[in-house]
Amino acid sequence: MKRILTIATLIIMSLQTMAQRGGEPNWISIAGKVGVGNSILLSEQIKDDGNITQNYLSPSVSVGGRLGVVFVDKIGVSVEYLASTYNNKYEVKLPLVNKNFDSNLKFKTGDLLILARYTGEYGFYAEIGPKLTSVKEVQYSIEDNPNGVTYKDLGLALDKPLGTADLTNCFSGKFNSIVFGFGYAVVNADRVQVSLGARVAYCSKNIVKQVDGLQNTGFQKYLAMEMKPLSAQIMVDINYHFARFGSATCGKQKIIFFK
16 A cells, blocks of 8 residues: 555656646546456466466456546646456366366456556556555356366365355455556547556555465365456546636636536
């Protein structure tokens, strides 16, 4: 948390310096956002495991909003909050019993982003900054079990079909990622923009907190495991410039709302 606040402070300070050199901040905007794409938990253990196949086309969805300020018509800073769902699908093979099953590890999160954004000609933009993710829920579920794999097939005492498992406590409750994105405005009116872009987020630290909690999943054989989240999404946002900064008659700054 301290690191993400430090990065955010440096971004805001640098943008304020640019604004002082090139003029006062002008545009203030809000936006609604939707992102759809892919999510992967990068893991060397799973990558090297011949009996677990990771599906690298696992869907992710994010919905939320943004509040932003643009400095000198080019550089800006924005704060976003997104409610997100990240899926991670696997096929697990059990060679001793010649059976297999498909499973899904689903994360539900709240994502807070603080981004620096450059807007160029024709509505092109590029953005970079930190993302703080709060994990709300992690659910492990069986997507397909055509051969009737049981807990006993996994080496456990229970002789019944596999079911769902709440693994929220097995993962870090919060983790930080670095975000990079770019895109352009497909609609660019005076005060309304509709932008289409792409965004990638990556966390360089392991988010597995306790491996011994990953029971009944096909991962329980590992004594140690690393998982590092990577996501890529197509983003659509509807942006509305609703106010600007201006000077009052007394010389102080104030927010002027558009009519």
